Amino acid sequence: MSTAVAQPNFALIKYWGKVDEDLIIPATGSLSLTLDIYPTTTTVEVIADQPFDTATLDGVSLNTTELSRIETVLEYVRAISGRIDRAVITSTNSVPTAAGLASSASGFAALAVAASSAYGLEADSTLLSRIARRGSGSACRSIFDGLVRWNAGTTDETSHAEQLEWTGDELAMIIVVVSAGRKQISSREAMRLTAETSPYYQAWVESNNQLLLQASEAVQAGDFSTLGQLTELSTMRMHASMLAADPAIRYLAGRSVDLFDQVQRLRADGLECFATADAGPNVKILCRSRDASQVATQIQNTMPDLTVMTAHSGQGARLVEQATR
Ligand code: PMV
Numbered sequence: 001m002s003t004a005v006a007q008p009n010f011a012l013i014k015y016w017g018k019v020d021e022d023l024i025i026p027a028t029g030s031l032s033l034t035l036d037i038y039p040t041t042t043t044v045e046v047i048a049d050q051p052f053d054t055a056t057l058d059g060v061s062l063n064t065t066e067l068s069r070i071e072t073v074l075e076y077v078r079a080i081s082g083r084i085d086r087a088v089i090t091s092t093n094s095v096p097t098a099a100g101l102a103s104s105a106s107g108f109a110a111l112a113v114a115a116s117s118a119y120g121l122e123a124d125s126t127l128l129s130r131i132a133r134r135g136s137g138s139a140c141r142s143i144f145d146g147l148v149r150w151n152a153g154t155t156d157e158t159s160h161a162e163q164l165e166w167t168g169d170e171l172a173m174i175i176v177v178v179s180a181g182r183k184q185i186s187s188r189e190a191m192r193l194t195a196e197t198s199p200y201y202q203a204w205v206e207s208n209n210q211l212l213l214q215a216s217e218a219v220q221a222g223d224f225s226t227l228g229q230l231t232e233l234s235t236m237r238m239h240a241s242m243l244a245a246d247p248a249i250r251y252l253a254g255r256s257v258d259l260f261d262q263v264q265r266l267r268a269d270g271l272e273c274f275a276t277a278d279a280g281p282n283v284k285i286l287c288r289s290r291d292a293s294q295v296a297t298q299i300q301n302t303m304p305d306l307t308v309m310t311a312h313s314g315q316g317a318r319l320v321e322q323a324t325r
Helices: 064-081 103-118 125-135 137-141 187-197 201-221 224-243 254-268 289-302
Strands: 002-006 009-013 018-020 030-034 040-047 054-057 086-093 147-151 160-163 171-177 273-277 283-288 307-312 318-322
Touching: 002 103, 009 137, 009 201, 009 224, 009 273, 030 137, 030 201, 040 103, 054 064, 064 103, 064 125, 086 103, 103 125, 103 137, 103 318, 125 137, 125 160, 137 147, 137 160, 147 201, 171 289, 187 201, 187 224, 201 224, 224 273, 224 283, 254 273, 254 283, 254 289, 283 289, 289 307
Parallel strands: 054 086
Antiparallel strands: 002 040, 002 318, 009 030, 030 147, 040 086, 147 160, 171 283, 171 307, 273 283
């Protein structure tokens, strides 16, 4: 029985669209920050003679669709480890599930680490990243600490994340919860629809590859300002590509847009921060750790009814307990 903990990551340079849906090979690379809040804790217990895998999330049994993604990860781990026994998965999430707060990233990163250990697999972090990727693309980045780049690759072996060295100021993210409800359309469906119907999709792929190169250089140079500007650019271009899908996919709510305006005003007033949003209405604001409380206070003052959380750069997925029984 093995238990692992992982935290979400939020993309600065986004992942949106796959070239291989089964293997989850993305159309472009991406770059993210792993956070120090909202951990998912997952226990995997391998049980002989059990006919199928079972899983609960926060005490509730998962339905067939939810379980099928977990099965994909478990089947992969079993194939590599040469085992056939089924498992019982118990997971607890401290982040609102499916609200664009990256619960699938922390969930599948924790599952990859716990399952590999429970099945006795000696997996290095590259393999763990590949295993996590099979559950949810962005999960491959939560294996690592801090700033992480997912190199798109072209095959199962070459598509995985790696940790980047950052010598700039310590990073923080202010998370503004516009809505904690479930999103209207899953990122998986929305990516497919964008790739199939948006006339801007190819342009998105080409420009995001460029942004990733520039962002990688900014990371290497420890250049926060450039990294922040590129973060907003990648966010806007991703949302633009899906707004042009048919039917249009619009995750941003009116309050999300107000928050982007507010962040722009804070910047104009000399407080350097940059907004981003994913497959949901919540907005995350990238800033220097030393400015985090000021940014959070300013945002909370203008929108007192919204929940504002502060996160800093955090640790990648890790094993917290391992017991043989
Ligand atoms: O891994 P998924 O299917 O949850 O997709 C995540 C996509 C975005 O969050 C919108 C962008 C990203 O790179 O995390």
